[in-house]
Amino acid sequence: MPVTSDAISIEGVRKTYGTLKALDGVEFSIRRGEFFGLLGPNGAGKSTLIGIIAGLVRMDAGRVAVLGHDNRREYRAARRALGVVPQELVFDPFFSVRECLRIQAGYYGCGREYWPWIERLLDELDLASKAGATIRQLSGGMKRRVLIAQALVHKPPVVILDEPTAGVDVELRRTLWRFARKLHAEGTTVVLTTHYLEEAEELCQRIAILDRGRLKALEGTGQILARHPFRFLRLTLDGDFRLPPGLEPCVVSRLNGSLELKLKREEQPIGEVLESVRGAGFRIVDVRTREPTLEDVFLELTGERA
Ligand SMILES: Nc1ncnc2c1ncn2[C@@H]1O[C@H](COP(=O)(O)OP(=O)(O)O)[C@@H](O)[C@H]1O
Ligand SMILES: [Mg+2]
Secondary structure, three states: OOOOOOOOOEEEEEEEEEEEEEEEEEEEEEEEOOEEEEEEEOOHHHHHHHHOOOOOOOEEEEEEEEOOOEEEHHHHHHHHHHEEOOOOOOOOHHHHHHHHHHHHHHHHHOOOOHHHHHHHHHHHOHHHOOOEEEHHHHHHHHHHHHHHHHOOOOOOEEEEEEOOOOOHHHHHHHHHHHHHHHHHHHEEEEEEEEHHHHHHHOOOOEEEEEOOOOEEEEEEEHHHHOOOOOOEEEEEEEOOOOOOOOHHHHHEEOOOOOOEEEEOOOOHHHHHHHHHHOOOOEEEEEEEEEOHHHHHHHHHHHHOOO
16 A cells, blocks of 8 residues: 555545436545545535445445555455544444443454543543443433544544534534544544535645536635635614615625625725715614625525535
8 A cells, every 4th residue: 555545535436316417527635634624514415425434335436445455346445444434323322331332343353452442432521420331221412422433443544524423412412523633633634524514624634525416616715715805894773775887796694783794805996895885874783794704605506505
């Protein structure tokens, strides 16, 4: 295996379900040691792609390698390098949490030498007090913690988290981000899909945006934001507001006397916009500006809110 190989490389991946093109020629690489965000609206193909990477879903065409191991020709090596936390819960309910994790480690050929690591997982995910409880005794949030621990028992160098925080409480979300950050700091490649774009913005170094099976953007998080040269202006006006015709198309929302405009940074300087609003006879009560967030860029690229 060449040391320069990417954590995950994806080439020309296609997958159809009947007539639906779930993935339509997706191609990109995730670098070693990266904290990578895979974003996209519901149905974009994120979980399908993750299933293909993990070797659980068959692709119609294309090639995937994990740390340089082709995930079909060298399935075991590729699988061994990966820890995938799936979206759905799947467990044997009669084992205790600790047993469950030790058995799972065994599937990877990891014996007692991994037990200290399992104890650390229990600890980091705040599961230590439940280590002796059987899975069926656990609450939904606790089960999700086990699911995450289970994906990590073999200490994989590449970890994929598929919407691990969807529907979980704030506390678990915090625990999870803290742990993901720690893993990343220790050299693990972390791939995250999430609907919480502020979190992707904060955690991820690069972001891919997938939409209807195609890659819409792939860049550094900062570059993605910088490449969308608009900003927002929120005005509170006194009285009825129909803006001058030139500005009306810029309005993105109206709410109780205040409205938000989306302006092109170069072409619509804020001073000029304010002047033209005043010139049209409005009294401006309040002005605020805001830089675009990942959520805005996402909406711009996909036409949907995350
Ligand atoms: N097993 C399946 N059979 C048929 N269609 C599927 C199957 N799995 C996913 N799809 C469809 O493929 C598309 C992509 O789904 P998915 O990868 O789950 O998207 P995401 O994870 O981005 O929400 C969706 O339209 C979904 O309905
Ligand atoms: Mg999904």
